[in-house]
Amino acid sequence: MSINRLVAGLAATTMCVATLTGCSHSEQSGSSANTSSSGPSRQGCIKDFDPSKDYFGDKATFGDARDITVSYHKSYKIVTLKHPSNTATKPVQYVLVQCGAPDPHLDGELAKAQRITIPTTKVALGSTTLPMKFQMLGKLDSVAGMVNVDRVGNPDTRQALKDHKVASFAAGDNATEINTEKLAALRPDLFIFNLVSGSDNTSKIDKIKEMGIPVVAEPNFLESTPLGRAEWIKYDSLFVNAEKTANQKYDEIAEKYHATAKRTAKVKTRPTVLHGSQYKGVWYIKPNENYAIQFLRDAGGEYVFKDLHGVASRKLDTEAVIKQAHDADFWIDGPEKSSIPQILKADPRLKSLKALDNGNMWDATPRADPKHGNDYWQTGVVRPDLVLADLTAILHPELDRDHQFHFYRKATAK
Numbered sequence: 001m002s003i004n005r006l007v008a009g010l011a012a013t014t015m016c017v018a019t020l021t022g023c024s025h026s027e028q029s030g031s032s033a034n035t036s037s038s039g040p041s042r043q044g045c046i047k048d049f050d051p052s053k054d055y056f057g058d059k060a061t062f063g064d065a066r067d068i069t070v071s072y073h074k075s076y077k078i079v080t081l082k083h084p085s086n087t088a089t090k091p092v093q094y095v096l097v098q099c100g101a102p103d104p105h106l107d108g109e110l111a112k113a114q115r116i117t118i119p120t121t122k123v124a125l126g127s128t129t130l131p132m133k134f135q136m137l138g139k140l141d142s143v144a145g146m147v148n149v150d151r152v153g154n155p156d157t158r159q160a161l162k163d164h165k166v167a168s169f170a171a172g173d174n175a176t177e178i179n180t181e182k183l184a185a186l187r188p189d190l191f192i193f194n195l196v197s198g199s200d201n202t203s204k205i206d207k208i209k210e211m212g213i214p215v216v217a218e219p220n221f222l223e224s225t226p227l228g229r230a231e232w233i234k235y236d237s238l239f240v241n242a243e244k245t246a247n248q249k250y251d252e253i254a255e256k257y258h259a260t261a262k263r264t265a266k267v268k269t270r271p272t273v274l275h276g277s278q279y280k281g282v283w284y285i286k287p288n289e290n291y292a293i294q295f296l297r298d299a300g301g302e303y304v305f306k307d308l309h310g311v312a313s314r315k316l317d318t319e320a321v322i323k324q325a326h327d328a329d330f331w332i333d334g335p336e337k338s339s340i341p342q343i344l345k346a347d348p349r350l351k352s353l354k355a356l357d358n359g360n361m362w363d364a365t366p367r368a369d370p371k372h373g374n375d376y377w378q379t380g381v382v383r384p385d386l387v388l389a390d391l392t393a394i395l396h397p398e399l400d401r402d403h404q405f406h407f408y409r410k411a412t413a414k
Contacts, residue, residue: 046100074102103323126193226384264300271329299391
């Protein structure tokens with residue numbers, strides 16, 4: 001079905017998507033009070049507007065996340081994303097207006113910024129890293145849809161989504177591609193999406209906007225540190241007015257992370273580490289500025305490619321990697337779910353890697369399965385303290401002899 005036919009069909013039933021979602025502020029003008037379907041009847045909406053009152057008692061600030069800022073203005077928030085996608089050349093701004101408040105008069109670029117009524121109550125999530133954040137915020141009741149509930153790796157979060165009757169809008173049972181008609185049928189008041197250039201879903205974003213559904217980016221993957229990525233839970237909280245909970249949750253995670261990093265900072269020796277694996281004969285070696293390498297440093301390791309800098313990964317062949325990393329003590333994030341004999345059978349040249357020869361190759365697959373994906377890429381983004389604890393126990397087992405691994409496992413000898 002074409003987008004035009006879909007919109008026409010919705011209009012024929014007198015329920016255009018924009019109306020169903022509360023007609024976002026981007027479709028309103030002037031300073032008239034917000035009279036969307038989320039008006040005074042919605043919990044938390046302003047009934048008698050007072051221009052002198054600050055309606056946001058709890059506020060978020062960002063320290064580790066470098067790609068986002070927020071400013072508060074009594075009845076609305078201005079959110080700025082410096083890089084809304086991995087190919088964006090300029091920032092994007094969103095104006096979040098408390099329901100029941102007048103539409104603010106703004107000048108310049110802000111006059112054209114997308115306006116979104118908050119708190120949102122029917123959010124659609126376009127990434128598997130997002131549901132756990134709303135669960136941590138205690139706001140799963142504000143989630144109407146998830147691209148594919150069955151692709152959420154954390155079993156507790158997956159069950160919580162089902163308990164809250166969160167619908168999937170994927171194109172297939174085991175897919176993560178968006179079906180725009182299913183998404184429109186949910187009548188969401190917000191769609192949050194990781195805008196990675198070249199993915200199957202980026203071409204559909206314009207279509208979703210044409211339906212009247214407000215779309216916001218969440219490019220936490222562009223952050224260069226683990227805590228920077230995790231702090232984006234505060235970003236999600238802005239749309240549901242849950243800043244207090246977000247601040248508390250993030251502070252707890254950061255405190256645990258820093259406590260582990262403080263212990264490893266005192267170690268006398270730092271084992272050398274090779275990170276990553278080859279794909280079709282090519283190694284994609286991460287630069288020092290990548291968050292994964294920050295994990296290794298904070299875990300008390302020394303990256304063998306410490307002189308590699310930049311943003312993008314460097315393509316290297318196996319010979320170049322072996323030359324640089326042949327004497328590395330550990331190999332982290334190597335081939336998934338592989339035994340050492342399987343790795344050597346695939347490429348006998350790797351026998352010269354000291355880490356492999358000594359059995360010190362680890363991968364992040366204990367929480368992975370073909371149906372639900374790998375929870376390392378989901379919970380691991382939100383809980384970097386757990387990832388760091390695992391890596392520290394690998395590189396410095398003397399610091400925690402009784403550690404129970406959450407994400408990592410050692411490659412088997414058989």
